[in-house]
Amino acid sequence: MWVRSEYAGELAVLSAWLCALLPWSISYGSGQGIRLIRVHFLYVYFQFAPGSGLSNLLDTTVFVHEAAGFADNTSVVFGYRLWLLGMAIVTLALALSVAYYRLDEDLEARSPIDPVRLMGGLLVAAAAPLAAATYFLHAGLVGFTVPVGVLFMLVLGGLLLLVERTDDVADATGAVPEGPNSPVEDDVSD
Template identity: 40%
Template sequence: MVWVRSEYAGELAVLSTWVAALLPWNLFYGAVAGGTVLFVRFPLFQIRYAFGVPLVRATSVSSPVSAYLLQSGTSVQIAYGAWLVGACVFLVALGVSVYYYREEERAESWRVDPVDVLGGLLVASATLFLVASVLFPERFFGIGFGVGGGLPGVSIPVGAALQFVLGGVLLRAEQVR
């Protein structure tokens, strides 16, 4: 079953990649150190809001690189590593989508279909984001799968699931070449 008409597949591929950049791939809200914390993780950065946590800035923004380096040597470094690799794959997808948008004729002359390339990159990065979601020491959909049984709270991979679906739709789109 094909869900996308071939003449719109390119536009959908570019738009899907850009929408995935704007959606947080993971949301976590929970109790930490006498307060509450909200992590909003986007593909290329994370925003942390802390409420009532002593000695912690109320709001901070970090990149996957800085978050990974901050967790160096801890039990959650592998989760941040999965996010970092996923962010790198997503950054490639974002670059391909910008090139495809600006140079459509050149991109469509590639040996591989750029819609398939973007679909594959979105699925690959979404898979890595889902792996990171499971490896974080948080309760995944309220169930403690993460390292150490899970922090009290809820972690939902909202954008990662949607990104996975969008990538799958792109991989199933048939292009008329």
């Protein structure tokens, strides 16, 4: 893998926060002379009309637990319920990232599951309902929906699941150090 083993923990923590901060999807729709853009973050979505300015953005903010009540299409309602499930899984990933950041080596030593792989599994598990929610939003809304954050979750989660975790001692250049405490055995000749 392109990630060095000793940095896999940092990548896991940063991946969780990146996936939590990126919008998981962006929707654009138009109909009846109105154009709308919806930016779906994990806990809230913003809806605004291009060119109207962002002054009324707070009036068009909908939290994840309220979103299904605003939809008038059963496909969109189901998509928003899947969004709620994906949000709950990412919240677990965020909790793990905070614990992993604070208890780095203790968590690795005591956990029966590698925290890096667990984080990767949580991100992939969160991407599944959010990808399905993207489909249902696309089917229920006029326009199109792009799953921006879902793609990041799949890629970062997959990388965390596939990263090679080794205990090799190496310096910054990747060379194994030599010396009395070196893991490399000296060739002794008689």
